[in-house]
Amino acid sequence: MFEGKEIGFASAGTRGSVALADAMVMPLRQTAIRSWVDWISEMDLVPDLGEDIGSIRWFRGLGTLTALSVFALALLPDFGPVYGAQPPIPTEAEFEEARAQMIMPIAYGSDSGKRMASTDAVVALAGSPERPRIELTATLGRGDSFSRVLQRAGVGGSEASDVTSMVSAVTSLSGIEPGTPIDIILGKRTSKNQARPIESVAFRARFDLNLAVNRVGNALQLSRKPIFVDTTPLRVRGTVGESLYRSARAAGAPASAIQDYLKVISGRTSLSSIRSGDEFDIIVDYKRAETGEVKVGGLLYAGVDRDGKSAIQMLKWTMGDNSQWFEASGVGESKGALSRPVNGAVTSGFGMRRHPILGYARMHSGLDFKASYGMPIYAVTDGTVAYVGRKGGYGNFVQINHGGGLASGYGHMSRFAVSSGTRVRRGQIIGYVGSTGLSTGPHLHYELYRGGRAVNPMSVKFTQRAQLAGSDLTRFKGRLANLKSVKAGAALAPLKPTGRVIEEPKREIDRLSQNSDGRPPRG
CATH class of the missing domain: 2.70.70.10 (Glucose Permease (Domain IIA))
Incomplete structure (x- = not known):
């Protein structure tokens, strides 16, 4: 009990000693601070530099300004580039691993995952296997040769020559239009040093004929597939309105045929003499295949009717190797001065x-x-x-x-x-x-x-x-009467069914694009 009191007295004494010491030192501290402030004030380190220029007091202020400026410049930061360490270039495996976690795989079919090395189950092939057959389509270009097209497609020279001979015996090779697609199927070859044998070659030789060359056993055989074609000419008649050209176009005449029509009529009379109310008569060569294709030919007949009478009747007629326009009387067209x-x-x-x-x-x-x-x-x-x-x-x-x-x-x-x-x-x-x-x-x-x-x-x-006479004039007038007997728009009537068996398409897209009657849609 007495020990505790002693401790308590000791603690109280210690606190009292510290307070006594602070009380003794405080006056000294206050005196030192006041002395330093007074000294700075007496030194007058920051005078007004606009007064007493050139005096000691002014130079003392200039020195203060210089010292503060140097100190400020010393603390100015550096605005130069900050250099850092360049990251290492990722390896191919690291790049593939990172790419799988980016949006880039979407452009590659959304492939992802790490690359895996082959295992012992993977055995390298001694050679690539041969495809059992190759199906391709070659196109006949302008000025190209039918035989060269086959050889470029991979057909051997001897077989290309055989196919060319078989086709030329049926139709003229020069009559095959440029741009004609040729479907070719090549079979399996016995050696890589040999050309693939032909299994089939099919194409449209003419507007009314399909040809196919197929392998039967060890020999090639040609088969003909005729296409029914309606050759009824397209006759367009109508009344001339404000413009002969626009009236003919509105009636359904092809633009190219109208241009030829105007040239022929202008050679017989001035176009300005054709008045509103006159009737134009245009007959154009027109062919329709039962497969849906349409082929518009040239102008065959050009006429103008006035007051119910044929004022101008011009028919295109061929004499020898030349074709020219003849009047209904058989008199040929005149050209020149x-x-x-x-x-x-x-x-x-x-x-x-x-x-x-x-x-x-x-x-x-x-x-x-x-x-x-x-x-x-x-x-x-x-x-x-x-x-x-x-x-x-x-x-x-x-x-x-x-x-x-x-x-x-x-x-x-x-x-x-x-x-x-x-x-x-x-x-x-x-x-x-x-x-x-x-x-x-x-x-x-x-x-x-x-x-x-x-x-x-x-x-x-x-x-x-030229003046037609005799049998030529008789044939000419017969042709003219035959064309004029065609009714306007008769060429656009539905084709009569021929009983032809439509082949089953080989591709699914062709089957889907057929109409309900088995024919391709007309575009």
């Missing part, structure tokens, strides 16, 4: 000659054409009839002014087909051959005037006009 006035040879030229009737030399100011009595005489080009009647030794005479100072004259006619003041077009019949006036027999005397003076007609090249 001037057409021939008759279809006959020149028997007497331009210049001085001995007149066969008068018996003395005189100027022959034109050309004599050999022609039979009654043959039609045509206007050499468009113009206006200036004179029709009797004219001295010329007999029955017609003169036509063509404009630009050019005119033409026709003599010794038997009768006229025009009257004075009428407008004629090139190739129009203006009269008929005769032997009136000073003439020894039926022929045509033709003259050409420039500025009122006769010039040599041979200075202008004539275009030979």
Whole structure:
């Protein structure tokens, strides 16, 4: 008990000693702080530098400013780059492991996981196995050879030659259109040093014919698969509205056929002369295969009807190797500067000659054409009839002014087909051959005037006009009647079934794309 009291007294004494010491030291501390502040104030280290410039007090302030500036600059941070350690480049295995956890695998089919090494169960093959068959499609290019296409596809040279010979015996190889796909199936070969044998080759040789070459046993056999084709021409008729072109397009005529139609009609009459209410008549070559394909050909017939009558009827007709447009009368189309006035040879030229009737030399100011009595005489080009009647030794005479100072004259006619003041077009019949006036027999005397003076007609090249006659004219008129008997829109009627067995498609996509009747959809 007494020990505890002693301890308590000791603790209280210690606290008292510390308080006594602080009380004794505090005045000293306060005196030291006051002395330091007073000294700084007396030193006047930060005077106003705007006063007493050049004095000791001013230089003392300048020194303070300099010291503080140097201290501030010393504490200025460094704005240079901070260099760090470059991470190591990951190995291929590390990259694959990290890639499996990124979005990148989505672009690779969502593959993921680590790469696994092969085990002992994996045995390397001595050689790659041969595919039992190869199915491919080759395309015949423009100017390409059918045999070369087969060889590029992997067919051996001897078999390519055999297939080419079999196909050429059935159809012309040049008739196979560029872009035709050729389906080829090659079988298994016995050695890698040999070409694969042909199992089958199938393609469309013509619009109406499919060909297939198949291997039967050890030999190749050709099979023909005809395609029914409706060749009814496409006839489009309608009434001309504000525009002939737009009216024909609205009626369903192909754009290319309308362009050809306008060219043909403009060669016979001015397009501006075709009025609203006139009827256009267009017949186009048109073919439809029972497999659904359509092939639009060229223009066959061009006509214009006015007031219910056919004012213009032009039919495309082939003579020899040339095709040209003929009128319904069988007169061919004229091209060039001037057409021939008759279809006959020149028997007497331009210049001085001995007149066969008068018996003395005189100027022959034109050309004599050999022609039979009654043959039609045509206007050499468009113009206006200036004179029709009797004219001295010329007999029955017609003169036509063509404009630009050019005119033409026709003599010794038997009768006229025009009257004075009428407008004629090139190739129009203006009269008929005769032997009136000073003439020894039926022929045509033709003259050409420039500025009122006769010039040599041979200075202008004539275009030979074709005139159908005999059996050619009969066939021509039969063809014209056959085309005009086609009803408008008859080519668009549904095809009649032929009883043809449609082959089962080999591919699923082909089966899905067929119609319910087994035919491909028409696009």
